[in-house]
Amino acid sequence: MREGRAIRVRGLVQGVGFRPTVWRLARDLGLDGEVWNDAGGVMVAAWGDGAALDDFLARLVSESPVLARIDGVEWHPLACRQANKGFSIAPSRAGTVHTGVAPDAATCPACLAEVLDAGDRRHGFPFTNCTHCGPRLSIVRAVPYDRANTSMAAFALCPDCRAEYEDPADRRFHAQPTACPACGPRAWLERFGDAGGAGLPEGDAVAVAAAALRGGAIVAVKGLGGFHLACDARNEQAVARLRGRKRRQAKPFALMARDLEVVRRYATVDDREAAQLRSPAAPIVILDARCDAPVAPSVAPGQSTLGFMLPYTPLHHLLLHEIDGPVVMTSGNFSEEPQCTGNGEARDRLGGIADYGLFHDREIVNRLDDSVVRVMAGAARPLRRARGLAPAPVMLPAGFERAGPLTALGGELKSTFCLAADGRAILSQHLGDLGDAATFEDFQRAFDLFAGLFDHVPETLVVDMHPGYLSARLGRAWAEERGLRLEAVQHHHAHIAACLAENGVPLDAPPLLGIALDGLGFGADGTLWGGEFLRTTYAGFERLGAFPAVPMPGGIQAIRQPWRSAWAHLDAALGWERCAGRYGARGIVRHLCGRPLDTLRAMQRKGLNTPYSSSCGRLFDAVAATVGICRAEMAYEGQAAIELEALAAGAEPAAVRPYPIGLRADEAPLRFDLAPLWAAILDDLEADVPVAVVAARFHAGLVSAIVEMADRLFERCGDGLDRTVALSGGVFQNRLLFEGLERALEARGFAVLSHRQVPANDGGLSLGQAAVAAARILQGREAGREGASSCV
Numbered sequence: 169m170r171e172g173r174a175i176r177v178r179g180l181v182q183g184v185g186f187r188p189t190v191w192r193l194a195r196d197l198g199l200d201g202e203v204w205n206d207a208g209g210v211m212v213a214a215w216g217d218g219a220a221l222d223d224f225l226a227r228l229v230s231e232s233p234v235l236a237r238i239d240g241v242e243w244h245p246l247a248c249r250q251a252n253k254g255f256s257i258a259p260s261r262a263g264t265v266h267t268g269v270a271p272d273a274a275t276c277p278a279c280l281a282e283v284l285d286a287g288d289r290r291h292g293f294p295f296t297n298c299t300h301c302g303p304r305l306s307i308v309r310a311v312p313y314d315r316a317n318t319s320m321a322a323f324a325l326c327p328d329c330r331a332e333y334e335d336p337a338d339r340r341f342h343a344q345p346t347a348c349p350a351c352g353p354r355a356w357l358e359r360f361g362d363a364g365g366a367g368l369p370e371g372d373a374v375a376v377a378a379a380a381l382r383g384g385a386i387v388a389v390k391g392l393g394g395f396h397l398a399c400d401a402r403n404e405q406a407v408a409r410l411r412g413r414k415r416r417q418a419k420p421f422a423l424m425a426r427d428l429e430v431v432r433r434y435a436t437v438d439d440r441e442a443a444q445l446r447s448p449a450a451p452i453v454i455l456d457a458r459c460d461a462p463v464a465p466s467v468a469p470g471q472s473t474l475g476f477m478l479p480y481t482p483l484h485h486l487l488l489h490e491i492d493g494p495v496v497m498t499s500g501n502f503s504e505e506p507q508c509t510g511n512g513e514a515r516d517r518l519g520g521i522a523d524y525g526l527f528h529d530r531e532i533v534n535r536l537d538d539s540v541v542r543v544m545a546g547a548a549r550p551l552r553r554a555r556g557l558a559p560a561p562v563m564l565p566a567g568f569e570r571a572g573p574l575t576a577l578g579g580e581l582k583s584t585f586c587l588a589a590d591g592r593a594i595l596s597q598h599l600g601d602l603g604d605a606a607t608f609e610d611f612q613r614a615f616d617l618f619a620g621l622f623d624h625v626p627e628t629l630v631v632d633m634h635p636g637y638l639s640a641r642l643g644r645a646w647a648e649e650r651g652l653r654l655e656a657v658q659h660h661h662a663h664i665a666a667c668l669a670e671n672g673v674p675l676d677a678p679p680l681l682g683i684a685l686d687g688l689g690f691g692a693d694g695t696l697w698g699g700e701f702l703r704t705t706y707a708g709f710e711r712l713g714a715f716p717a718v719p720m721p722g723g724i725q726a727i728r729q730p731w732r733s734a735w736a737h738l739d740a741a742l743g744w745e746r747c748a749g750r751y752g753a754r755g756i757v758r759h760l761c762g763r764p765l766d767t768l769r770a771m772q773r774k775g776l777n778t779p780y781s782s783s784c785g786r787l788f789d790a791v792a793a794t795v796g797i798c799r800a801e802m803a804y805e806g807q808a809a810i811e812l813e814a815l816a817a818g819a820e821p822a823a824v825r826p827y828p829i830g831l832r833a834d835e836a837p838l839r840f841d842l843a844p845l846w847a848a849i850l851d852d853l854e855a856d857v858p859v860a861v862v863a864a865r866f867h868a869g870l871v872s873a874i875v876e877m878a879d880r881l882f883e884r885c886g887d888g889l890d891r892t893v894a895l896s897g898g899v900f901q902n903r904l905l906f907e908g909l910e911r912a913l914e915a916r917g918f919a920v921l922s923h924r925q926v927p928a929n930d931g932g933l934s935l936g937q938a939a940v941a942a943a944r945i946l947q948g949r950e951a952g953r954e955g956a957s958s959c960v
Contacts (some may be wrong), residue, residue: 172201172246173221175212177228179239180560183270183313185299186210186236187257188341193227194255204258211261213246234300234448235273239563239592257336260312269305269313269621271556272392272536274450274480276301278339283482284489289328294374294483295353295530299343301448302481305559305597306393306534307345311621315344319531326351353530355483360388360519374486377526381487381495386410388500388514388522392481393536393555394507395500395514397522398424402493404464410496411466413521416503418803420468422452422475422538424497426488431476434461434494440543449556450480451539463494470797470807472814477538480556483528499537503804506606509535534617535610536597544903545910550927551901553584558597559618562925562935564588564942567675571942575615576630577639578934579659579689581805582927583607585615585639586934587624588942593669593935594622595926602638612642628653630941632662632933634690655941659689659933660700661709663896665943666936668706670925671894675943679703680890680921681712681878686897686929687727687785687806696720698783698897701837701881703889706943712881713838715787716740717780721768726786729801730793730808735760735768737790741846751850756794784899787842788812791866794849795859806898812863813902819864827869831880838880840873864904871908875916894921896936898929 177186182205190203190212199221201214214221229238275283279296282288290296297303307318315321325333329348332340340346347353357373369376377387381398384406389396397414399406401423411417425431428442435455437445444453452475457463461474468474477497479485488495499507500518508514509532514525536555541548550557569591576586583602587594596614600607618624631643633656640656647654657665664682673680682704691697692711699715719736720726726733734756738747744765751757772778785806792808793799797815802808827848830841845866852862878893893913900906900922910920926932 169218170215171218171221172213172215172248173243174246175214175225175228175241175243176208177210177212177238177241178208180235180237180270181210181232183299183304183344184235185233185339185341185343188299188336188339189231189233189236190228191255191257191336193224193231197224199224199255200253202256202258205260214255215246234276235270237560269308269311269559271449271558271560272304272306273301273448273556274478275482275485276448279482280485283485290348292372292374292486293347293349293352294355294481294486294528295345295347296482297343297345298339299341300339302343302345303392303530306532306536306555307530308621309533309617311623313344318344319533320345320347322531323347323352353528355526355528358515358525358527360515360522360525373526374483375490377524378487378490380524382491385523386413386521388508388518388525389483389487389497390511390514390525390527390532391484393532393534393538394509395518396497396507397500397518398487398498399496400491400493401463401467401496404466407464407466407496410498410521414498414501414503416498418469418807419503420471420473420475421496421498422477423463423467423494424477424479424484424488425494426491427478430493431455431478434458434463435474435476438543440546440548444541444543444548445476445478447556449539450478451541451550451556452477454540454542454551467496470811470814472817475540483526487526504601505604506535506600506610507537534597534614537600539598542901542903545907545922547924549901549923550925550931551929552582552598553595553927553931554597559594561592561594562670563672564591564593564669564939565672565674566591567946568939568942571945572627573624574628574630574655574938574941574945575619575624575626576657576934576937576941577632577643578937579632579930580634580637580639582930583611583639584931584934585611585618586938587618587622587626588938589622589624593938594618594624595932595935598931608638611639626652628655628941628945630655630657630937632656632690632937633658633692655937655944657937657940658692658709660684660686660691660697660702660897661704662933662936662940663689663928664702664704664709664894664936665706665939666926666932667894667896667921667923667928668704669935669939670923670932671921673921675706675946677705678888678890679705680892680894681881682709682894682896683874683878684897685784685899688781688783691782696779696781696783698781698785699787700782701877703885704894706939707947711837712885713877715782715784716832716839716842717782718786719772719778720781720783720786721771721778723777723779727789730789730797731756731760731763731799732768733786733790734793734799735763735765737787737842738846741843742850747850751854755796755850755853756799757850759799784897785809788899791849791863795853795862809899809902813867813904815860816863816867816904819858819860823858823861824864824868826872827865829869829873831873831877833880838877838884840877845869867902867904867908870905871912874909875912878913878918879916891917892919892921896923896928896932900928
C-alpha cells in the first residue's frame, strides 16, 4: 500500500554527500519525493510502498556517507499523496542553514586511485577531492558552506568539473573544494636562502621535493591546516639539524609513512590502531616502537613509542609515494609558536629552518594542527583534537538543551573553546598555549569564526576559576562589555563534568566519584589542586580526598625543574635531614646537596613564591628526577612523566610489586601518606634495583593507592554515591597508569567512565565548563520556580 513519510535526519549531514545518498537510495527503492537541507539538518518527503519506506529508513543509517554522523532520525506520516514524479534534490529551505561545518577528511580510496592512475584526468593532481574527503574547516570563511565562502572561490570550475558538481549521481555533486589540473590550485617548489646552487632541478615539484628529502634536505610542506617541516626520519644528521634549527630540544617528532606496511616495520600496530591510521580523521597515532626500529635516535629521545600518521592529502600521498621509509612531519614553526599557514609567513619564519619550501596557492583559512590519539584499554583516546576531529559536535545528555546558548573558554594550555546550544557542544580545534601572543590572537579569531559558522549568540560565558588565565580574563572582559552572565567553574570539576557529558550521564544522575589527576588547577580554597577525589554532579562537587599538599619551591620554576619537586616531596614526606643523613652519598640526595636548598627553605619559611599543591603531576616529576630523568630541567611540558612511563614499560613484570602508599585517616579531605612510598624508592635505589623496576613499582603503587582511596571514600561517604568512577585529567594520558587503574577499579566492582571523544587533558576542559554552567542555570531556574510556587 502506497504511503508518504516526512523524515527528519539530524546530525553531521550537510557537506558530506548525504543528499546524493538519499537520492540514490530512493531511486533504488522506487520512491517518489524530494530531499533538501534546512536549519535542522536534512529533510526528506518520500512516497512509496510501506516496506520500501521501512527499508529506506534502515539504509539511511547503514549506508550513510563515510563522513556523515547521524544523531537522530524521526518520521511522521504525510497526509497528502504525491503522484509518481520520481525523486529529486530540492534547494535548501528555511533560510540560512546553521548545522555547521564538517571536519577535514583524509583522501578517500576513490580519489587516491584517480591520482595514481596515469590515464585519469586527475593523475598526479595534489588537490583531488570529493564529497567523501578533502578540506572543510580549513578552507571555510563563512556560512552557508558553499564554494564562494571558501578559499576555493578563487578557482572557477572548468566545464568538466562543473558537470560533475551538478550531477546528483556523481560523488562530486556539490563537493565545494572540487577541482582538477585545468581549474584548480597548483603546487611549486622554492629553494630557501643560499641552501646551495642556483635554480632548482627540473621536474614535477612534488617529485623533486621527495628527491630532496631522500637526499637529506629539510622541506617545508604546505598541507591542509598549516605547514609541516619534513626530513628523512632515518637520517640522524637531517633530524638533528632540524632539531637545532627549530629549537626543539627533545620533544618527539611526528612521523608520516607511505602506508601501513612501512609503519609496521618501525612500530607494532594492532587492529584498532590500524583503523585509526586509516580513518577519515587520519590522526597521529601513538604506537609502541619496535626495538630494532631503524629511526634516527633524535626522532623520539627517551621514548618507547613513535607517533605515526598516514598521508591524508593527495599532495602527501604523492610526496611519500617514492619514499620507502618514514619522514619526520612536524609542525612548521619554531618550538612553541603557532604553525605557519601563509606562503609569505612561511618564507619569513621557516626560511632559516628548511632548505626548500613546497608551496601551493590554496589559502589555508583556519589553522589546524594534526590530531593525536592513543589506543588505551581497547579504545582510541584523543590526546589532541584538531584536524579531522574538530568541529564535530558532542551530543549532550537530554535536558541540556533547555539551558540556552553559552560559550566556555577553556583553560590556558592546550586551549579550546566550546559553543553549547540545542543539546550539542561544539569544541574548537586545539589552539595551543594562550601565553603565546600569536596563539591568543588566533584563539579570538577562531572564536569569531565559529560564532558565525554556527550562528551562536551566547547568553552566558564560562571561564576557569584561575584569576590569571588569559581565557578567564578575556571572558570577564567580554561579559562586562556585552552584558552577559558569567560563570566561573573549578578546574577539576570541569574535567570530571567533561567525562560525564561525553559518556551521556543524565543531567539528574546521582553523585559519583570523580578522580581528576593533572599538573595543577586553581582550587576552590584558593590553593593549587591536581590530585582530586570529588563527589560530583554536573552542578556541584565536594572534595572528599586529595594527594598531600606539597610546596612548589620557585612556583612555575618547580614545573620546569623537577629537582625542585623531588626536594619538596622528600622533605615533606621524610624530612630532608633524615634523607641527607641516610642516603647522602649517592643519587638524588647527593644531587640535591649541590642545589641552593637554604634559599628554598627561606622562601618556604617566608611564603615567598612557594605555593602548596596537591598535584599528581608534580609527584611524577619528583619520582622521575629521583630515578635520574630530567633532573635539572624539562625541555617540554610533561617530559619527565612521559619518560618515566617509557622507563617503567621496560621493566620485567615479575619484578614489579606495588610500592606502599598510606592513607591519613584523620584528615578531611582524606589524603595519601607518601612517606612509605619515598622510603621504599630510596631503599630500592640504594640497593641498586634497576631504575625501570623502580618506575614500574611506582606506577603499580599509585594504582593500588587510588583504588584503596576510592574504596575508603565509599565506606566513609558512600551514602547516595553511585558506584561509578569517572577518570579525567592529563595524567590519564599515561597508558600504564590508566589501564592498570581501570582494571583494578573494575575488579573491585566499580563502573569506570573515561574519555573517548575529547582529551582527558585541558583540551577537554571547555566541554566540562559548558556542562557545569548549563546545569547551574537549569538548577537556578528550578529553584526559582519552587520559590515562586511556595510564595503562592
